[in-house]
Amino acid sequence: MSIPQQIEAILFAAARPLSIKRLAELSAVYVDDAEKALVELEARLVDSGIMLQRAGNEVQLVTRPEHAEAVKQVLKDEIHGELSRPSLEALTILAYRGPLTRPELEQIRGVQSSMILRNLMLRGLIEEKEDVRLGQPLYNVSFDFLRHLGLSSVEELPKFEELRGHQNVTDVLKDLEQDSQDDRDSQDSNVSDQITV
Amino acid sequence: MSIPQQIEAILFAAARPLSIKRLAELSAVYVDDAEKALVELEARLVDSGIMLQRAGNEVQLVTRPEHAEAVKQVLKDEIHGELSRPSLEALTILAYRGPLTRPELEQIRGVQSSMILRNLMLRGLIEEKEDVRLGQPLYNVSFDFLRHLGLSSVEELPKFEELRGHQNVTDVLKDLEQDSQDDRDSQDSNVSDQITV
Amino acid sequence: MPVTFRIEKFEGPLDLLLQLIESEKLDITEISLTGVAEQYVSHVHENKGKIPPEELADFLVVAAKLVYMKSRLLLPSLEDEELDEGPDLATQLREYQRFMQAATELNHTWNAGHIAYARDNRPARKLVPTFAPPPNVDVPMLCTVMERVIARLAPIVKLPQVAMKRIVRIQDKIAELANRLRTMAKFTFASFVSKAKDKQERLVSFLALLELVKQRVVTADQSENFEDIDIAANDLDRLADLKIEFV
Numbered sequence: 001m002s003i004p005q006q007i008e009a010i011l012f013a014a015a016r017p018l019s020i021k022r023l024a025e026l027s028a029v030y031v032d033d034a035e036k037a038l039v040e041l042e043a044r045l046v047d048s049g050i051m052l053q054r055a056g057n058e059v060q061l062v063t064r065p066e067h068a069e070a071v072k073q074v075l076k077d078e079i080h081g082e083l084s085r086p087s088l089e090a091l092t093i094l095a096y097r098g099p100l101t102r103p104e105l106e107q108i109r110g111v112q113s114s115m116i117l118r119n120l121m122l123r124g125l126i127e128e129k130e131d132v133r134l135g136q137p138l139y140n141v142s143f144d145f146l147r148h149l150g151l152s153s154v155e156e157l158p159k160f161e162e163l164r165g166h167q168n169v170t171d172v173l174k175d176l177e178q179d180s181q182d183d184r185d186s187q188d189s190n191v192s193d194q195i196t197v
Numbered sequence: 198m199s200i201p202q203q204i205e206a207i208l209f210a211a212a213r214p215l216s217i218k219r220l221a222e223l224s225a226v227y228v229d230d231a232e233k234a235l236v237e238l239e240a241r242l243v244d245s246g247i248m249l250q251r252a253g254n255e256v257q258l259v260t261r262p263e264h265a266e267a268v269k270q271v272l273k274d275e276i277h278g279e280l281s282r283p284s285l286e287a288l289t290i291l292a293y294r295g296p297l298t299r300p301e302l303e304q305i306r307g308v309q310s311s312m313i314l315r316n317l318m319l320r321g322l323i324e325e326k327e328d329v330r331l332g333q334p335l336y337n338v339s340f341d342f343l344r345h346l347g348l349s350s351v352e353e354l355p356k357f358e359e360l361r362g363h364q365n366v367t368d369v370l371k372d373l374e375q376d377s378q379d380d381r382d383s384q385d386s387n388v389s390d391q392i393t394v
Numbered sequence: 395m396p397v398t399f400r401i402e403k404f405e406g407p408l409d410l411l412l413q414l415i416e417s418e419k420l421d422i423t424e425i426s427l428t429g430v431a432e433q434y435v436s437h438v439h440e441n442k443g444k445i446p447p448e449e450l451a452d453f454l455v456v457a458a459k460l461v462y463m464k465s466r467l468l469l470p471s472l473e474d475e476e477l478d479e480g481p482d483l484a485t486q487l488r489e490y491q492r493f494m495q496a497a498t499e500l501n502h503t504w505n506a507g508h509i510a511y512a513r514d515n516r517p518a519r520k521l522v523p524t525f526a527p528p529p530n531v532d533v534p535m536l537c538t539v540m541e542r543v544i545a546r547l548a549p550i551v552k553l554p555q556v557a558m559k560r561i562v563r564i565q566d567k568i569a570e571l572a573n574r575l576r577t578m579a580k581f582t583f584a585s586f587v588s589k590a591k592d593k594q595e596r597l598v599s600f601l602a603l604l605e606l607v608k609q610r611v612v613t614a615d616q617s618e619n620f621e622d623i624d625i626a627a628n629d630l631d632r633l634a635d636l637k638i639e640f641v
Contacts, residue, residue: 001263002246009246014271015212015514026267028361043573047241049206066198067206070223074211076641077219091531092539108543110550112321115213118515124525142242149536158537168547212513262508272514272551280504282405304481305489307408308452310558315550340512346500347508355499360492377599 003027004038004044008061017058045050079123088182089115091125094141095154096163099129107176200224200234201241205258208249214257214340252340253296253326255277262347277320277345285311288383292351293337294361296326298333401437406449407456408490410437415487422465422488431460448557459483 006027013016018026024034038059042052053062063071083091086109093108094100106113117139120126125145129138141154155158203224208215221231234255250259260268262376280288289308290305291297303310314336317323322342338351351357395407412422412434438445438453447454463483464568464585478520549556 003263005244005246006264006267007246009260009268009511010271012209012247013256013268013511013513018271026270044244047202048245049202049204050209061209063206063210064202070203070207070211073223074207074215077211079524079526081528082530088528088531088535088539089543091541092536093514094545095536106319108547110315110546111318111325111354114321122523123528124523125527127375134640142525144525145527148525149531149533159541163537163540163544166544168544169552171551172547175370209513212515230497248510257512259510259512262510263509265509265511268511269509272511274523280501282409285497285501286493288407288408289500290493292500293493293496304486305493306406307456307486307490308406308449310449311553335572344512345508346503347510349510356496360496386460 003033004030004041007034007037008041010057011052011061012058017053017055020059021057021150023059026151078119086111086113087116087119091120091141091145092122094126094139095145095157096160097169098140098154099138099140101133103136104173105132105139107172117158200226200230201238204231204234205238208256208258211257214250214255216254217256218254219342220256222267236330248349250340250343250348252343255335257340259344265347268287279342284317284322287317288338291323291336292342293335293357295351296330296335298330298335299331299355300333302336404437404441407453408487409457409494410434410453410489411483411487422484422491423535424484427460427483427487428464429458431464434460448553451557456483469580520553 007023010023010026015098020034021031022039023038024031027034027037029037038052045051049064049067050061053060054139068143089109090105090113093105095109100108102113102117105117124142126139127142129140131138141153146152146154157163202297204220207220207223217231217235218228220226220235224231226234231305235249239369242248246261246264247258287302287310290302293302294305299310302314305309314323318325322338322339322345323336326337330337343350348354364367364386401413404413411427411434414425414430415422415439418426418430420429429452435457438457440451460483507599
């Protein structure tokens with residue numbers, strides 16, 4: 001296996017500066033060899049849109065400055081402009097039924113939602129609450145978002161009581177409780193193949 | 198400015214899948230040129246520790262699977278346990294034949310599949326596409342699924358052409374059948390009869 | 395009497411059928427399928443408690459197809475347009491088999507841990523959220539979206555009820571057949587089937603017949619001169635006590 005490639009992969013995935021010593025450990029080579037691999041990597045990256053940045057003993061991969069405009073734009077994409085349909089759904093569910101944990105939200109949406117929660121947090125539309133439920137953080141719509149809608153509280157949302165307490169929602173959340181109960185039970189009785197989904 | 202480099206920088210910074218259309222917009226080029234640039238980028242990355250991954254109209258940059266052991270250590274552990282038999286079945290069929298509607302998947306599996314689709318959506322291993330077929334949502338395997346297998350696209354699956362090609366033949370036959378039939382509903386009822394009776 | 399293979403674990407009707415065929419080292423043909431029909435039915439019968447209710451109907455559909463195929467061997471004139479339509483069971487099973495072979499390889503790759511990682515995007519969490527209100531969202535829209543989400547949950551929530559309905563229909567049908575057998579010592583299967591209103595009922599009739607034959611309550615014979623299969627209840631007392639619990 002090529003060490004420059006491996007180091008590139010590590011730096012790419014880490015998305016933060018790492019010390020050369022740490023890189024050497026992760027690649028199971030001496031620091032000198034890691035240093036040599038970095039020089040090699042640097043040379044290869046001349047033709048690429050990214051480059052190696054050094055600061056003291058630490059290195060990281062960053063985009064080349066000539067692409068700054070396009071890069072800025074793609075990062076702005078994430079927090080500006082219209083909400084995607086999945087994001088809108090998650091936001092709505094939190095507005096009507098919040099606070100919810102991520103598994104609860106996913107149970108109602110029926111879709112894995114970690115990226116969406118992250119994005120809604122970045123945009124300041126939802127907040128992580130101080131307390132937790134079953135070891136999971138709870139999320140709620142933010143006060144800023146409510147104010148943006150011209151509401152002073154979620155209870156002013158149309159059909160709030162009806163939609164918040166809807167049987168379908170209560171039922172799927174019950175399933176989730178049941179599932180986690182089953183998981184615990186089957187872990188106890190060691191029936192592991194029953195629980196792998 | 199080199200378009201392949203710029204596209205590489207954008208994908209690097211985004212750290213998520215982007216549509217080829219959006220890449221073209223961000224680079225201020227036509228979609229065709231973006232597509233060409235992606236092919237060029239793909240070729241250059243052969244010598245590197247990262248690769249381009251494709252699913253549908255979207256692409257993203259990921260580390261090469263041979264570096265998984267080292268890379269894993271700088272990331273928060275992903276929890277993807279073993280696949281149960283039904284999950285494996287549905288994922289395999291969707292990987293080779295996707296996108297498919299639920300009735301189409303059920304036709305191949307011979308069993309009701311709404312719960313398995315829901316579970317796979319909750320685990321983020323499949324995605325519901327934006328478009329529909331015969332009024333039914335279409336499902337495809339996700340980037341997360343491809344990443345876990347270390348594939349750059351489903352086309353790298355063993356015997357991909359053979360298992361997929363069959364479907365094309367079936368589709369053509371179906372279309373012919375459809376054309377020769379005035380009764381437009383027959384195909385719908387064919388599919389649903391297989392499932393619901 | 396053929397050797398009866400015990401299949402310990404199966405996922406879905408095609409999986410059970412495939413395992414039965416493979417355990418007898420048979421190719422997938424119409425003949426081999428009818429050969430394992432009885433084993434298939436007894437496996438379903440014995441495992442009915444373990445099969446998820448929402449899947450049971452699909453197991454019964456395959457049973458019905460097998461019985462139909464078998465009946466056709468005895469009685470070629472017996473035709474059912476609806477049971478004939480769509481891909482035949484052998485074709486469906488061959489395709490299923492190819493996917494299962496691919497699944498085995500895929501599972502191997504899955505467990506190998508050769509994962510391709512995307513860039514860690516957690517560092518973005520450290521960014522202070524900037525309030526960026528979406529231009530396309532207003533209060534009525536939230537209400538519409540929430541109603542859509544709730545509506546989408548309905549099939550999931552109702553799944554057990556729908557499954558139970560299908561099962562109850564089949565139970566009723568089997569009970570009805572038992573009743574008719576009690577009053578009629580002899581009648582032809584085909585005439586019974588011809589009275590069925592729709593495909594659903596015909597499938598159920600086949601199943602019911604098969605179940606009763608299996609329990610040796612009735613015998614199914616084809617007389618030389620008649621095209622129909624005669625069905626006779628040969629033990630009416632037993633039939634009266636018959637606890638019909640196919641499902």
